[in-house]
Amino acid sequence: MSLALPLQRTEVLVIGAGPAGSAAARQLARAGFDVLLVDQQPQGRDKICGDGLIPDAHKALARLGLLEQVMALAQPVSHVGCIAPRGGRIDVPGELAVLPRRELDNLLCQAAQDAGARFLAPARFEKPLVNEQGRVCGAQVRIGDDVHEIACDWLLLATGAVPKALIAAEMCERHTPSGVALRGYVHAPSMVGRIKAMEVVWNKAVRPGYGWIFPAPNDCFNIGVGVTDSHKAVSGKGSKKELNLRAIFDAFCANYEPAAALMREGKLLGELKGAPLRCTLDGARWSRPGLLVTGEAAGSTYSFTGEGIGKAMETGMLAADAIIQGKAKQWNDAQLREAYEQSLRALKPKFDLYQRANRVNAAPWLADLLIWRAKRSPRLLARMSGVLRETSNPGNLVSLKGFSRLFLE
Known part of the structure; x- marks a missing residue:
């Protein structure tokens, strides 16, 4: 999309047009915000992924109307x-x-534009702009050989697992x-x-x-x-x-x-x-004044299974929710950031449980035991199905208590 650069201003500048960034951009645009969505690759870019859409992805897509x-x-x-x-x-x-993902990300990016967001690509994020008070107030983006400055009220980083953007924004805790x-x-x-x-x-x-x-x-x-x-x-x-x-x-x-x-x-x-x-909601700061980190940049992928599409969209919408509510309730910067971080902290226990379940990958004999018992226990099979729906605890399946229950059901 051709924009009037080098001088450009928007309410919310979203860096990264994957599931998190596009979901955030769509929700913000639907709420009436002026949104610019930027990606370093053209629309319809590929992404290395298993491409599986499990129930949390279905739920997120339903909320997006997609x-x-x-x-x-x-x-x-x-x-x-x-x-x-x-x-x-x-x-x-x-x-x-x-x-x-080539098809899914293309659809999500287009849906953000259909809702009113503008899209700029290929354009690479270089670093945030910071005002005299230390608040992020925009970003430098590179288009070809030229670097342009785009001012914004809020900057969202949805830049995925590669840490370069996080490092440039001083948000990376794990390289x-x-x-x-x-x-x-x-x-x-x-x-x-x-x-x-x-x-x-x-x-x-x-x-x-x-x-x-x-x-x-x-x-x-x-x-x-x-x-x-x-x-x-x-x-x-x-x-x-x-x-x-x-x-x-x-x-x-x-x-x-x-x-x-x-x-x-x-x-x-x-x-x-x-x-x-990048897994378990670890490895990055979630916010700083004027900036929110979301999606896989914030670690939105589950360990154990590597599933991350649904949680990327969910965290993107949580970032959008915080900005929408912040404007409606006239929150200051700290209140908005706290609302967003609190919503991520509410998700953190789920990620920790998947980290516990990750022991199956290191000790595959645990899978032998679980599957052997599940074939004989409708209740255990129902609990495994509940893990997919996020109504059961995946960590309990491989805990000492969980093992004791295997032989009692």
């Missing part, structure tokens, strides 16, 4: 297939779908990611109907991570591996554990026959691509 549009494009899925190292399997029912993932798309018509669930696979070959295969639209499949806790934090910077994602991916395909069949019978579309993850 669920029907997304589901018209997505591949609906009725179950998550959990596969243990010894081959045991349990299919956990849920409200699920798969849509490649390295919480995890890493590698994924590819495979066109395989022969596998349609043979892989119907969103399959998540644990075995020793992919330890300390997991593998996945998700059925996508147009006879395609999203296949990948993820490793959470991939970096050990050392004085905020951290160091990478000894792991090779490509080797883990190859081991996944060698040790899980459906993955081997998919790669053997299908055609890999493009290259395998890797990306960092």
